[in-house]
Amino acid sequence: MKKEPIIKLETVSFSYNGGKIIDRISLEIKRGDYVGIIGPNGGGKTTLLRLVLNLLEPQSGLVYLSGQPVSQFREWSMIGYIPQKATQFETRFPITVGEVVSLGTVARKGMFRRSDKADEKSVENALHIVGMEEFKSKLITELSGGEQQRVFIAKALASEPDLLILDEPTVGIDLESQEKFYELLQNLNQRMGKTIIIVSHDIDVTVNEVSVLVCINRSLIYHGEPKQFIKKDYLEKLYGKGRRFILHGH
Amino acid sequence: MLEIFQYSFMVRAFIAGIVIGIIAPLIGNFLVARRYSLMADSLSHMSLAGVAIGLITGIYPIYTAMIVAVAGSIAIELLRTEKRISGEVVLAMFLSGSLAIAIVLISFARGFNVDLFSYLFGSISTVREIDLWIISGLGLVVLTVIFFLYKELVYIAFDEEAAKVSGVKVRLLNIVLVILTAVTVSLSMRIVGALLIGALMVIPVVAAMQLRKSFKQTVLFAIMFGLISVISGLFISYYLNLAAGGTIVVLALALFGVTIILNKSN
Numbered sequence: 001m002k003k004e005p006i007i008k009l010e011t012v013s014f015s016y017n018g019g020k021i022i023d024r025i026s027l028e029i030k031r032g033d034y035v036g037i038i039g040p041n042g043g044g045k046t047t048l049l050r051l052v053l054n055l056l057e058p059q060s061g062l063v064y065l066s067g068q069p070v071s072q073f074r075e076w077s078m079i080g081y082i083p084q085k086a087t088q089f090e091t092r093f094p095i096t097v098g099e100v101v102s103l104g105t106v107a108r109k110g111m112f113r114r115s116d117k118a119d120e121k122s123v124e125n126a127l128h129i130v131g132m133e134e135f136k137s138k139l140i141t142e143l144s145g146g147e148q149q150r151v152f153i154a155k156a157l158a159s160e161p162d163l164l165i166l167d168e169p170t171v172g173i174d175l176e177s178q179e180k181f182y183e184l185l186q187n188l189n190q191r192m193g194k195t196i197i198i199v200s201h202d203i204d205v206t207v208n209e210v211s212v213l214v215c216i217n218r219s220l221i222y223h224g225e226p227k228q229f230i231k232k233d234y235l236e237k238l239y240g241k242g243r244r245f246i247l248h249g250h
Numbered sequence: 251m252l253e254i255f256q257y258s259f260m261v262r263a264f265i266a267g268i269v270i271g272i273i274a275p276l277i278g279n280f281l282v283a284r285r286y287s288l289m290a291d292s293l294s295h296m297s298l299a300g301v302a303i304g305l306i307t308g309i310y311p312i313y314t315a316m317i318v319a320v321a322g323s324i325a326i327e328l329l330r331t332e333k334r335i336s337g338e339v340v341l342a343m344f345l346s347g348s349l350a351i352a353i354v355l356i357s358f359a360r361g362f363n364v365d366l367f368s369y370l371f372g373s374i375s376t377v378r379e380i381d382l383w384i385i386s387g388l389g390l391v392v393l394t395v396i397f398f399l400y401k402e403l404v405y406i407a408f409d410e411e412a413a414k415v416s417g418v419k420v421r422l423l424n425i426v427l428v429i430l431t432a433v434t435v436s437l438s439m440r441i442v443g444a445l446l447i448g449a450l451m452v453i454p455v456v457a458a459m460q461l462r463k464s465f466k467q468t469v470l471f472a473i474m475f476g477l478i479s480v481i482s483g484l485f486i487s488y489y490l491n492l493a494a495g496g497t498i499v500v501l502a503l504a505l506f507g508v509t510i511i512l513n514k515s516n
Binding site for chain 2: 055098105107139
């Protein structure tokens with residue numbers, strides 16, 4: 001396994017309409033980490049992801065993926081990206097679960113190449129990992145929010161990525177499905193060795209689930225173990241007095 | 251042999267109609283999925299401006315229509331992505347704007363005449379052999395491009411951003427899709443006419459959507475509905491002496507009505 005960090009940011013800044021959204025953030029994410037990114041709304045969490053994914057270009061600073069500057073990075077199949085589902089994916093047009101997941105194999109194929117048996121196998125495998133095999137020929141709109149989210153994870157897994165990036169994956173999903181969902185992420189991280197980055201507004205859950213916590217509010221507020229974050233008064237700094245954690249035992 | 255096929259102009263109309271009955275709904279699927287349904291209409295108005303240029307300059311109007319529509323489709327796409335004007339607004343602007351240009355050009359030349367009407371409403375009796383070659387040749391190009399770029403185009407239609415992250419060349423393929431649309435629109439003018447081509451691209455697709463099948467099956471059903479509308483439309487219009495373009499679109503609407511009822515009863 002390569003030694004260099006899977007993601008590296010060097011004093012990255014990004015402004016939009018004159019307002020600084022990301023201010024000189026430097027950060028390294030190691031392979032195998034399970035990283036939670038938290039911070040207040042408008043604090044730049046999603047912007048940070050978009051910079052990492054080369055969907056936005058920083059005004060200054062550099063982003064590296066697997067040691068390569070992001071603008072030159074080509075191995076996109078290594079990354080499984082799960083955007084905020086509700087706002088992104090078009091669900092009015094009919095498409096089946098199997099077809100959605102097979103979109104995940106597009107990354108590793110070149111242009112002009114049609115899907116083949118190996119892709120079909122990856123789709124089956126990905127659906128198996130998230131436990132959604134029997135839904136393969138259902139329309140995506142026939143599924144509940146929680147089931148849809150598992151399908152989007154399967155889509156991301158279909159390219160057999162090393163790194164999964166999830167933006168607010170549990171929004172609009174009932175609590176029971178959320179629990180199962182976090183179980184799945186633990187599994188992917190610990191048993192399958194995937195690096196996971198999850199952006200969430202749900203601080204309590206995130207702090208309990210992840211192994212590395214990143215807290216940003218324009219600049220980097222905290223980067224380290226979640227336990228240390230809880231001990232200190234970071235939360236009060238971020239959200240004001242009276243904010244406490246709810247801790248769950250594992 | 252049926253009497254209808256003894257006329258070579260009807261044979262030509264059927265061949266051209268079948269090609270258009272396949273490619274118009276095929277492209278339409280990708281337009282409807284990404285809420286771009288008005289694209290076809292905007293481009294047909296641009297084709298009309300192109301026809302006007304052809305009528306004025308004496309160049310074969312299908313060529314000028316195609317050139318103007320392709321240039322316009324690229325302009326729409328660039329305005330949408332570079333200037334960040336929302337797609338809907340750009341389309342609305344081009345929809346009426348290009349019609350205005352067409353009208354000015356036409357009145358500048360020699361006023362409305364029969365020739366122009368044949369492009370507005372389609373005129374199957376005027377499909378010439380050269381039209382057949384152009385329609386079949388470019389129809390084949392459209393089919394081939396979609397066959398090989400199918401998975402990328404589906405990805406972009408459903409989630410442009412995720413497609414971009416997967417390394418799909420989204421900007422390039424968006425331009426490819428609008429060019430294919432422009433070509434299809436200008437090819438179809440001879441059969442259904444500029445005013446109705448949008449309907450042939452959209453209605454069979456919306457009908458197929460009611461069946462609630464997979465994306466691939468929806469595409470196939472849309473093509474089937476397109477073909478049924480065109481073929482039966484040509485027959486009916488011939489025997490009842492009706493305008494072919496209008497008949498085809500009315501049949502597509504009728505099919506849509508049937509699928510809506512089927513959907514409700516399920």
